[in-house]
Amino acid sequence: MAEQALDHLGLTNNKKALKALSANSATRETVLWSQKVTKINRKGKGQMRALLVTNRSILNLMPDNYSKCNRCIRIKQLHHISTSAASQEFVLHIADEYDYRFKTPLYMEVVAVLQRAVELVSGEKLVVAELDVEELARQVMT
Numbered sequence: 813m814a815e816q817a818l819d820h821l822g823l824t825n826n827k828k829a830l831k832a833l834s835a836n837s838a839t840r841e842t843v844l845w846s847q848k849v850t851k852i853n854r855k856g857k858g859q860m861r862a863l864l865v866t867n868r869s870i871l872n873l874m875p876d877n878y879s880k881c882n883r884c885i886r887i888k889q890l891h892h893i894s895t896s897a898a899s900q901e902f903v904l905h906i907a908d909e910y911d912y913r914f915k916t917p918l919y920m921e922v923v924a925v926l927q928r929a930v931e932l933v934s935g936e937k938l939v940v941a942e943l944d945v946e947e948l949a950r951q952v953m954t
Contacts, residue, residue: 818925820918821846821878823864828879832864832871836884841866845925848875849916852901856949863914865925867932870904872912885912887929892939895923896948903948913948 823829823846833839845865850858851872861882862873868887874880885906894903902919904912904926916922923940930938 818845818921819843821848821862821864823862823878826878828877829864829873831879832873832881833866833869835879836869836871836881838866838869838871838884841868844929845922847916847918847922849914849922852913852915858915861914863916863922865922865929867929870926883912885909887926887933890926890930890938892941893923893926894941894943894948895919896943896945899945899948901945901948 824843833841843864843866847863849861849863851861852858860875862875862878864871864873870885870887871881872883874882889907891905891907893905895901899915900917900919901913901915902923906912927938927940930936
């Protein structure tokens with residue numbers, strides 16, 4: 813699958829997304845994946861977000877204003893990922909920070925992109941654990 817096809821929101825040349833990248837010192841990065849996802853907060857409530865993955869960063873953007881970045885995570889901070897096929901969820905476990913829980917029908921696609929990005933940045937394989945829904949919810953550290 814071509815890289816361009818994974819930029820589902822067309823953020824590669826979006827001025828607002830480029831502004832968010834610039835504001836987070838993430839210039840000269842290549843967009844690998846973008847899509848609207850549901851972020852699940854610590855109370856279990858879903859919040860719509862736009863997730864942007866570059867070759868060096870993961871950005872949580874507001875879905876109606878791509879220039880507003882709620883959080884920027886460097887790829888090298890990603891420790892491992894937990895997933896659940898039953899709920900289409902994945903959790904990003906960030907070294908020395910709290911975890912981030914998302915839901916999208918394209919969860920396997922973004923996980924594969926993140927695995928590739930981590931391998932390119934660090935040369936190491938990213939651990940991905942498949943869990944049931946209840947265990948996945950228990951894995952999240954807030």
